[in-house]
Amino acid sequence: MNKQSKIYIAGHRGLVGSAIYRYLLKEGYKNIIVKTSKELDLRNKEAVDNFFEREKPEYVFLAAAKVGGIIANNEYPADFIRDNLLIQTNVIHASYCNQVEKLLFLGSTCIYPKLAPQPMKEEYLLTGELEPTNEPYAIAKIAGIKMCESYNRQYGTKYISAMPTNLYGPNDNFDLHTSHVLPALLRKFHEAKEKNAPFVEMWGTGTPKREFLYSDDLAEACVFLMNNYDGNEIVNIGVGNDISIKDLGEKVKAVIGYEGDIKFDTTKPDGTPRKLVAVEKINGLGWKAATPFDEGLKKAYRWFLENELTKIN
Numbered sequence: 001m002n003k004q005s006k007i008y009i010a011g012h013r014g015l016v017g018s019a020i021y022r023y024l025l026k027e028g029y030k031n032i033i034v035k036t037s038k039e040l041d042l043r044n045k046e047a048v049d050n051f052f053e054r055e056k057p058e059y060v061f062l063a064a065a066k067v068g069g070i071i072a073n074n075e076y077p078a079d080f081i082r083d084n085l086l087i088q089t090n091v092i093h094a095s096y097c098n099q100v101e102k103l104l105f106l107g108s109t110c111i112y113p114k115l116a117p118q119p120m121k122e123e124y125l126l127t128g129e130l131e132p133t134n135e136p137y138a139i140a141k142i143a144g145i146k147m148c149e150s151y152n153r154q155y156g157t158k159y160i161s162a163m164p165t166n167l168y169g170p171n172d173n174f175d176l177h178t179s180h181v182l183p184a185l186l187r188k189f190h191e192a193k194e195k196n197a198p199f200v201e202m203w204g205t206g207t208p209k210r211e212f213l214y215s216d217d218l219a220e221a222c223v224f225l226m227n228n229y230d231g232n233e234i235v236n237i238g239v240g241n242d243i244s245i246k247d248l249g250e251k252v253k254a255v256i257g258y259e260g261d262i263k264f265d266t267t268k269p270d271g272t273p274r275k276l277v278a279v280e281k282i283n284g285l286g287w288k289a290a291t292p293f294d295e296g297l298k299k300a301y302r303w304f305l306e307n308e309l310t311k312i313n
């Protein structure tokens, strides 16, 4: 990409898309197009075709998707598989029909087998059974990866696929029913402190481990891959270390300054026991995550205090 390239960010208001948008603007990219889902529903093929024919973007960051935490995935599997298959199929095919120079597709580490050896290397894709709580979402994501690979093989396109680990940062989803664990805990511990509540309830047993990447780091990695990677194989994006959900709760509790207890609701699912990604490939290409977790957590809490509280109160 050069600074005048016409770049379309699909999903620019979300956690990932907004971070890519901020990063590209900061780096001096001047010709960026964005549309909200109200203005352009990417599930609608005709609308997507018209948009691509009219705008003719040269580069596409595909960060629009139906996304959610463990309970949302478990309760709305039809929405997760249908919306994601439609969005990615429409955008990838319209990119091909309109000679998009390069596209970056965002998958997720849930594409790997539930019990994959740790850390999970890119070649572990399709080597075992998926985690049941998010299998429909994971299958849509695997279809997206295979669609990019197949278009590259058959049509000579340059569509690359990045697999980020669990993410957090500005514009996260703080809805307690549909969010991921980290934004949920920021909100739960904050509200418990405000209300002097005796305990905070976390889901599952607290024993699963997760890896967390700050969204600004992910945005940098996505732009790095767009500018430096043309391979047909997926690339993991992570930090290289993980933490148990129980310890995450203790860390969030400390950052917020809450003094009550933590209880675990074991009727809620744990999900996959561990999903640490192997980061040798992206590190070898020349990119490494910069934000230490403790610093990212404080930034995310500050963002929550400054931007989210007025919305949820």
Ligand SMILES: NC(=O)C1=CN([C@@H]2O[C@H](COP(=O)(O)OP(=O)(O)OC[C@H]3O[C@@H](n4cnc5c(N)ncnc54)[C@H](OP(=O)(O)O)[C@@H]3O)[C@@H](O)[C@H]2O)C=CC1
Binding pocket: 010, 011, 012, 013, 014, 015, 016, 017, 035, 036, 037, 038, 040, 041, 042, 043, 062, 063, 064, 065, 066, 067, 083, 087, 106, 107, 108, 109, 163, 164, 165, 166, 167, 168, 171, 172, 173, 180
């Ligand atoms: N969050 C995470 O922890 C992780 C996310 N990822 C991947 O990163 C990508 C982005 O996720 P994230 O930023 O967290 O998700 P968000 O839910 O924060 O944002 C999703 C974005 O997609 C847009 N969108 C959803 N449906 C449609 C639609 N029908 N038409 C047009 N736009 C739509 C929304 O647009 P609008 O705001 O205008 O409604 C929104 O901006 C996804 O592919 C996800 O799988 C991967 C690993 C972890």
Ligand SMILES: C[C@H]1O[C@H](OP(=O)(O)OP(=O)(O)OC[C@H]2O[C@@H](n3cnc4c(=O)[nH]c(N)nc43)[C@H](O)[C@@H]2O)[C@@H](O)[C@@H](O)C1=O
Binding pocket: 068, 069, 070, 071, 073, 108, 109, 110, 134, 137, 138, 165, 166, 167, 178, 179, 180, 181, 182, 184, 185, 188, 201, 202, 203, 204, 205, 208, 210, 245, 268, 269, 270, 271, 272
């Ligand atoms: C990014 C990734 O995100 C999802 O997978 P997940 O990592 O399992 O999701 P999660 O963040 O919701 O939970 C992580 C862990 O945390 C525990 N947990 C405790 N307390 C709360 C809590 O209050 N809320 C939530 N959401 N989880 C909690 C929870 O029980 C689980 O053990 C999929 O969408 C998947 O498709 C995907 O790609």
